[in-house]
Amino acid sequence: MNRIAVVGASAGGLATSEALRRLGYDGELTLIGEEEHLPYDRPPLSKQILSGEWGIEKLPLRAREDIESLKLDLRLGVRANGVEVEGRSVRLANGDAVDYDALVIATGVRPRRLLGSEGVSGVHVLRTLEDAVALKQRLVVGRRLVVVGAGFIGAEAAAVARGLGLEVTMLEPAPVPLAHAVGPEVGRALTQAHFDNGVDLRTGVMVQEILSSEGRVTAVQLADGSLIPADDVVVGIGSLPNVEWMQDSGLPLDNGLVCDEFSEAVPGVYGVGDVARWYNPLFDAHMRIEHRTNAAEQGMAVARNLLNPDGRRPFAPVPYFWSDQYDMKIQAYGYLRGHEEVAVVDGDLEARRFVALYRTGDRLAGVLSVGMPPKVIRTWRAAIAARSPWTDAIGGAVAA
Known part of the structure; x- marks a missing residue:
């Protein structure tokens, strides 16, 4: 095996690349990333970056010289827009093609967006460095922030905004936020922290429309007709795995790239991180985990399996996640x-x-x-x- 391509230059793709080199792989290794930045950490975007506790210089996962030491064919700022499994080649948006003997797909997820909010200034999602910087500039004492969705991203953004002195309204369609994941009793306990810190949390409500004037958001209209004035809106209503670029590839796609217990989708093609829906034998379940720790661990496991095909081990972790709120x-x-x-x-x-x-x-x-x-x-x-x-x-x- 002389050519390995990794599509996705975030935590999972970097962990795979580092592990391959650490385990002795000295062949051609291409790392492809849609963003122009070197791999950086995403969890702090909704925490330390928004709050101002960190500057953006603390986000890179590795120093430039450490990345250079991996001797990668580094393709940043270019999107993968197709893969030919039979021909073992990845097509890039700039017209280039990257041939491979083994392919690792770590293209992550993207935020869901509210219909009708595209192109409206002041409506934010939180996934990239640019997203966090744009929102941070708007978090000023006395401004009115509406958070749509009381999951972990929305809750973290609301907590930071309250700490910075903003008026915060958080909207959630479920009766109890996070109940589907943590149960209603625990969900209510976590929710109470928002009430205690002055968030106007409204549950069981549906957003009907984002209102704007001259291209900038002015309010959120609910299904019952009520209006909530807003200087900015954060949309935290979940995410979608980035699989569209693989639609015509023949790879198995169903809420992510479907993989077996070894994180392999088809022979020679592996999934890592948020985009991978793999079979975890420890829980006897297919799962897709959107957490930083899982992406890094899965990348290391895939590297081991790639380089040791006769001694592959199932990827069977106990997933871990964390959140800081107030x-x-x-x-x-x-x-x-x-x-x-x-x-x-x-x-x-x-x-x-x-x-x-x-x-x-x-x-x-x-x-x-x-x-x-x-x-x-x-x-x-x-x-x-x-x-x-x-x-x-x-x-x-x-x-x-």
């Missing part, structure tokens, strides 16, 4: 979606300092903590990795 440090391990039961085994929901366990079937599937020491939740991570039965997990928690 004074809350939220951490979770496991696969919480589709859970059937939640049990708070330590701390107090009202105090927003607790550990909650999640059951799927007859086993411990996940754990979420707020305001607890990291070592506490790491203990539960080990239990999830060991496929601990639910009764053992609950019994151990009670005994402790």
Whole structure:
């Protein structure tokens, strides 16, 4: 194998490239990225960058000299717009073609947008450095920010904006924000933090239209006809995997690039990070995880499997994510979606300092903590990795 192409120059693509070199691959290695920037960290965009705690110089994942040491054929600022699986070639928007012996696809996701908001100044999403910088410039004391969607991105943006002194209204169609992921009791506990910090949080509401004047947003109209004045709007209503460029390739696409337990879609083509929907044998489920840690871990696993085809190992992690909102440090391990039961085994929901366990079937599937020491939740991570039965997990928690 003398030619490996990696499409997607963010955390997953970089982790794959670094691991390939670290494991001894010395062939041609092409890294293709749509953005012009060197690979940078995305989680701080909705946290430290928005708040002003960090300058953008802290975002790069590696220094330029470290990237150069990888001896990459680095193609930045160019989009991949097709792949020929039979011919083993990636087509680029500038007309170039990159041939490969193995291909790693790490093209990530893009934010969903509200219909009718395209081209309206003051309507923001949060995915790229430019998105965060543009929004940061608008976060000024006394301005009115409307956040559409109370998921983690929307909640983090709302928390930062309140901390900077803005008037914040957050709109959520579900009765309890995040209930589908963390359960209604935990969702209500996390939601209360927004009320306590002065956010005008409205649940069970639908946005009908973004109103504008001379091309700039002026208000958000709800389905009941009410108007919410806005100087700026942040849209946090989920994301879509970037698979359109592969539509005519014959690759398996269904809510992402569908991969097996080795993260392989078809022979010689692998998926990494947010775009990959792979089979995780630890949970006996196909999953697509949009978290920074998973992208890096999957990239390293794919590199190992690429270079050791006779000794491939399934990628079977315990997924991890975190969120910072106000004074809350939220951490979770496991696969919480589709859970059937939640049990708070330590701390107090009202105090927003607790550990909650999640059951799927007859086993411990996940754990979420707020305001607890990291070592506490790491203990539960080990239990999830060991496929601990639910009764053992609950019994151990009670005994402790």
